[in-house]
Amino acid sequence: xxxxxxxxxxxxxxxxxxxxxxxxxxxxxxxxxxxxxxxxxxxxxxxxxxxxxxxxxxxxxxxxxxxxxxxxxxxxxxxxxxxxxxxxxxxxxxxxxxxxxxxxxxxxxxxxxxxxxxxxxxxxxxxxxxxxxxxxxxxxxxxxxxxxxxxxxxxxxxxxxxxxxxxxxxxxxxxxxxxxxxxxxxxxxxxxxxxxxxxxxxxxxxxxxxxxxxxxxxxxxxxxxxxxxxxxxxxxxxxxxxxxxxxxxxxxxxxxxxxxxxxxxxxxxxxxxxxxxxxxxxxxxxxxxxxxxxxxxxxxxxxxxxxxx
DNA sequence: CCCAGTCTAGTCCAGACATT
DNA sequence: AATGTCTGGACTAGACTGGG
Numbered sequence: 001x002x003x004x005x006x007x008x009x010x011x012x013x014x015x016x017x018x019x020x021x022x023x024x025x026x027x028x029x030x031x032x033x034x035x036x037x038x039x040x041x042x043x044x045x046x047x048x049x050x051x052x053x054x055x056x057x058x059x060x061x062x063x064x065x066x067x068x069x070x071x072x073x074x075x076x077x078x079x080x081x082x083x084x085x086x087x088x089x090x091x092x093x094x095x096x097x098x099x100x101x102x103x104x105x106x107x108x109x110x111x112x113x114x115x116x117x118x119x120x121x122x123x124x125x126x127x128x129x130x131x132x133x134x135x136x137x138x139x140x141x142x143x144x145x146x147x148x149x150x151x152x153x154x155x156x157x158x159x160x161x162x163x164x165x166x167x168x169x170x171x172x173x174x175x176x177x178x179x180x181x182x183x184x185x186x187x188x189x190x191x192x193x194x195x196x197x198x199x200x201x202x203x204x205x206x207x208x209x210x211x212x213x214x215x216x217x218x219x220x221x222x223x224x225x226x227x228x229x230x231x232x233x234x235x236x237x238x239x240x241x242x243x244x245x246x247x248x249x250x251x252x253x254x255x256x257x258x259x260x261x262x263x264x265x266x267x268x269x270x271x272x273x274x275x276x277x278x279x280x281x282x283x284x285x286x287x288x289x290x291x292x293x294x295x296x297x298x299x300x301x302x303x304x305x306x307x308x309x
Numbered sequence: 310c311c312c313a314g315t316c317t318a319g320t321c322c323a324g325a326c327a328t329t
Numbered sequence: 330a331a332t333g334t335c336t337g338g339a340c341t342a343g344a345c346t347g348g349g
Contacts (some may be wrong), residue, residue: 020333020334021333021334021335022333022334030319030320031319031320031334031343032334033319033320033322033335033336034318034319034320036334036335036336037318037319037335037336039334039335040335040336041318047316051328053328053333053334054334057333058333058334102315151318309349
């Protein structure tokens with residue numbers, strides 16, 4: 001292998017197909033003597049004639065039959081896998097797109113991504129995964145996950161690229177027939193109410209908690225839960241208030257629960273939602289295509305969640 | 310780093326050789 | 330005799346190598 005000129009594989013295939021040194025030379029764009037010399041090198045390398053002269057041209061020996069078949073396979077593989085410009089055709093690809101999202105992220109992103117993907121890449125499968133930060137880095141690096149979409153403050157190493165999509169705000173939820181009325185809670189009302197606090201996976205809730213800490217605002221916490229699911233029932237049946245990302249608030253209020261959405265009394269920082277990918281995937285056509293799709297779906301301008309206030 | 314020498318593979322050309 | 334293959338010679342270009 002060390003001394004074998006792999007270009008001679010092309011010579012074998014050309015000779016095999018052409019059945020003539022002259023025509024094989026023509027096919028490869030070289031002179032007939034050069035092809036003859038290449039054949040001589042092949043003969044020396046393999047220690048046998050490979051092609052013998054017959055009435056119908058240069059006839060391959062048994063060894064040459066096997067060699068040509070193997071060489072053809074290798075050359076095709078090189079042409080397809082190594083030299084071809086990588087491309088991604090969404091219309092025909094039966095790819096799996098693995099996207100890391102929190103459960104809130106799923107509510108915000110997944111419906112639009114799925115709708116768009118079904119149109120653009122009808123054979124694609126979407127896999128939503130939820131991973132702890134260390135595992136997520138690893139998954140993005142290995143290609144196990146294509147993209148992380150949402151709030152991922154831990155993905156800040158230089159190995160990752162990120163693109164801001166849009167910002168998301170917090171809202172307060174109370175039961176629909178709560179005595180407190182209006183579109184915005186006052187700070188007094190906010191502080192007088194009992195609070196439900198969701199410490200779910202995903203970290204966007206931290207933004208709100210840290211803001212309160214920084215402002216030294218102490219709430220009266222009545223309930224701590226790791227789940228969003230029970231929130232509509234709890235809020236609908238008690239006088240408690242909960243503060244959570246707008247998308248969930250809107251979903252609960254529209255899902256027929258006894259819930260109303262109010263504006264918080266404080267300028268809570270917004271959640272910066274981004275897409276993150278590993279630099280390994282930066283030039284990957286499939287990944288590029290997905291990123292372009294996501295970036296096109298979620299911009300400040302296209303963030304059309306109707307705010308109720 | 311530059312330069313000269315070497316090696317390899319290509320060119321063209323001419324001619325020998327094998328097969329039909 | 331015609332056709333195609335093979336080989337050798339002269340030459341060139343490019344890559345590589347070793348020495349100053």
